[in-house]
Amino acid sequence: MQAETLCGGFADPAIQSAHAFRSVMEAMARPGTIHDISGAEPPAPLSKAAGAVLLTLCDSETPIYLAGEADCDAVRAWLAFHTGAPLTGPSHCMFALGRWEALMPLHAYPIGTPDYPDRSATLVVDGAGLVASGTTLTGPGIKDTASLSLPDVGALQANTALFPLGLDFIFTSGSQLAALPRTIEVC
Amino acid sequence: MTDQAYNFAYLDEQTKRMIRRAILKGLAIPGYQVPFASREMPMPYGWGTGGVQVSAAILTPEDTFKVIDQGADDTTNAVSIRTFFERTAGVETTTTTADASVIQTRHRIPEDPLSAGQILVYQVPIPEPLRFLEPRESETRKMHSLEEYGLMHVKLYEDISRHGHIATAYAYPVKVEGRYVMDPSPIPKFDNPKLDGMEAIQLFGAGREQRIYALPPYTHVVSLDFEDHPFEASKADHPCGMCGAEDSYLDEVIMDDAGGRMFVCSDTDYCEARQAAGHRGKDAA
Numbered sequence A: 001m002q003a004e005t006l007c008g009g010f011a012d013p014a015i016q017s018a019h020a021f022r023s024v025m026e027a028m029a030r031p032g033t034i035h036d037i038s039g040a041e042p043p044a045p046l047s048k049a050a051g052a053v054l055l056t057l058c059d060s061e062t063p064i065y066l067a068g069e070a071d072c073d074a075v076r077a078w079l080a081f082h083t084g085a086p087l088t089g090p091s092h093c094m095f096a097l098g099r100w101e102a103l104m105p106l107h108a109y110p111i112g113t114p115d116y117p118d119r120s121a122t123l124v125v126d127g128a129g130l131v132a133s134g135t136t137l138t139g140p141g142i143k144d145t146a147s148l149s150l151p152d153v154g155a156l157q158a159n160t161a162l163f164p165l166g167l168d169f170i171f172t173s174g175s176q177l178a179a180l181p182r183t184i185e186v187c
Numbered sequence B: 001m002t003d004q005a006y007n008f009a010y011l012d013e014q015t016k017r018m019i020r021r022a023i024l025k026g027l028a029i030p031g032y033q034v035p036f037a038s039r040e041m042p043m044p045y046g047w048g049t050g051g052v053q054v055s056a057a058i059l060t061p062e063d064t065f066k067v068i069d070q071g072a073d074d075t076t077n078a079v080s081i082r083t084f085f086e087r088t089a090g091v092e093t094t095t096t097t098a099d100a101s102v103i104q105t106r107h108r109i110p111e112d113p114l115s116a117g118q119i120l121v122y123q124v125p126i127p128e129p130l131r132f133l134e135p136r137e138s139e140t141r142k143m144h145s146l147e148e149y150g151l152m153h154v155k156l157y158e159d160i161s162r163h164g165h166i167a168t169a170y171a172y173p174v175k176v177e178g179r180y181v182m183d184p185s186p187i188p189k190f191d192n193p194k195l196d197g198m199e200a201i202q203l204f205g206a207g208r209e210q211r212i213y214a215l216p217p218y219t220h221v222v223s224l225d226f227e228d229h230p231f232e233a234s235k236a237d238h239p240c241g242m243c244g245a246e247d248s249y250l251d252e253v254i255m256d257d258a259g260g261r262m263f264v265c266s267d268t269d270y271c272e273a274r275q276a277a278g279h280r281g282k283d284a285a
């Protein structure tokens, strides 16, 4: 087992995951806002923010799909050791992790069912820088409008059109994150 | 000091992760009830174990925590929950609404408007607004998925034909972002307008029924009504006897053996702050 597999988890899991969750919750509740998140030192190519999100939300009950470069031995071993989450393909995952292009196409993921729209995947989109400008966001959690640099407006608009079904996104970069739930209109 | 016999905030980490995932899906689908696997808590169900579990999943040691029970900070229930998180999470507690970062509540929304840095956690006994129309969970799920809310309107309209107005005074149903009908918990309908566009995050936890739901900030929340009978956020038609407030929700209290009564703010922090600022009602000493 590589040394880096054993390192980089939360040193004080209860407290650090509590802090990390508040960042994720604030981001999901206020789409477009950018928050700091820390505590994890995952192996490349994962950002610290993506590592902290996964440590906070994932365990043996949450199948994860690793897309593209994220699907490497170092990441697999690190996730297995620190979360115990099983790996799976996109169609059965609760969380997916990777760069935007590697995660495509969006129709590969569970979007929930009419009776249980919560049974949908959350995509952790890692690696693209976060800037509070670019695409305009409106919807619950946003007072008037917000702005966020987003990868593909068309694909995200198609996701919003599925509401109340659909995917939810957490964008991570360096030690920061932002989120985009399915409710948000983007243009 | 936290009591080291327990994990931080009492719940184990796996349970907190499960609740945290449910909270995120709740925020992503405002007003929709997310199922979760409720845990036994060291207090009876009637004591708001759903709210307690939500609070346990969101608290950090830096939070300042307030608990209100029908507006009051000093009931046995409120004191017990406050003490529980002082001991298990090491949080500071307060009775002052503006000083709290997390407020757990049973049956009231504070009178002072909440702000963006705050989170309001509701204790919910019955999360399903359609339950009294349809006892089967499989059917109410279907009704929500198909937006079959006609029966709910029929029930409210029966109130009007029987009483001349909508008699439902608590847990008055709302529609969230034009989609899900939601039970706001047994708050008085006077509080319903505060749900709409609130700056704080609102989280709802039902322990026995194992449901979590949420309203992100600035969410559009409308009380169900009819064109010819618009919703009214009614309250007792008196000023508060202690602080003279005319805009607060009032409880009627018996003052003496002779049956003397007065109306006082149900939000005790609001009332005390007004009295401290020199406001006096007609019954104030």
Ligand SMILES: [Zn+2]
Residues within 6 Å of the ligand: B240, B241, B242, B243, B244, B245, B248, B264, B265, B270, B271, B272, B274
């Ligand atoms: Zn008063």
